Amino acid sequence: MSTSIFYHAGCPVCVSAEHDIINLIGEQNVEIVNIGEDKNRIAEAEQVGVKSVPALLTPTKNVLHINFGASIEDVKA
Amino acid sequence: MSTSIFYHAGCPVCVSAEHDIINLIGEQNVEIVNIGEDKNRIAEAEQVGVKSVPALLTPTKNVLHINFGASIEDVKA
Numbered sequence: 001m002s003t004s005i006f007y008h009a010g011c012p013v014c015v016s017a018e019h020d021i022i023n024l025i026g027e028q029n030v031e032i033v034n035i036g037e038d039k040n041r042i043a044e045a046e047q048v049g050v051k052s053v054p055a056l057l058t059p060t061k062n063v064l065h066i067n068f069g070a071s072i073e074d075v076k077a
Numbered sequence: 078m079s080t081s082i083f084y085h086a087g088c089p090v091c092v093s094a095e096h097d098i099i100n101l102i103g104e105q106n107v108e109i110v111n112i113g114e115d116k117n118r119i120a121e122a123e124q125v126g127v128k129s130v131p132a133l134l135t136p137t138k139n140v141l142h143i144n145f146g147a148s149i150e151d152v153k154a
Contacts, residue, residue, distance in 0.1 A: 004101065020135045024081065024102045058097050064143045 002059030009036035079136030086113035090146035
């Protein structure tokens with residue numbers, strides 16, 4: 001299985017979703033990126049279509065916005 | 078792995094997310110429920126916390142609302 005990327009910003013909704021995603025698809029199948037800490041990956045997240053976090057970029061490059069923690073604009077601020 | 082339940086209502090956003098979820102976690106690990114057709118499962122979906130579809134109920138009973146297709150109220154209508 002190709003790798004997915006889980007973008008989050010450390011918010012409680014994000015942490016909860018992160019646990020669920022790791023349980024569902026397996027830690028080895030997902031890269032976890034905290035764009036609240038790793039701000040130089042915000043542009044990358046926006047480019048692939050992430051509008052809010054938490055969000056999962058699938059191997060087929062679809063973005064699944066999961067619940068709602070924070071908008072990308074909030075993370076930038 | 079315990080089974081997850083994917084609730085949807087046949088909308089385009091739902092179908093797209095269904096494909097993604099099946100690819101990610103495997104068809105054998107998820108029950109697909111179309112509450113647009115199977116209206117007697119709407120109450121069950123509401124009870125577990127589904128507010129909109131598509132949504133995934135994890136084995137740990139968390140609801141992941143994925144993107145946004147339709148609200149439960151819309152499905153009832």
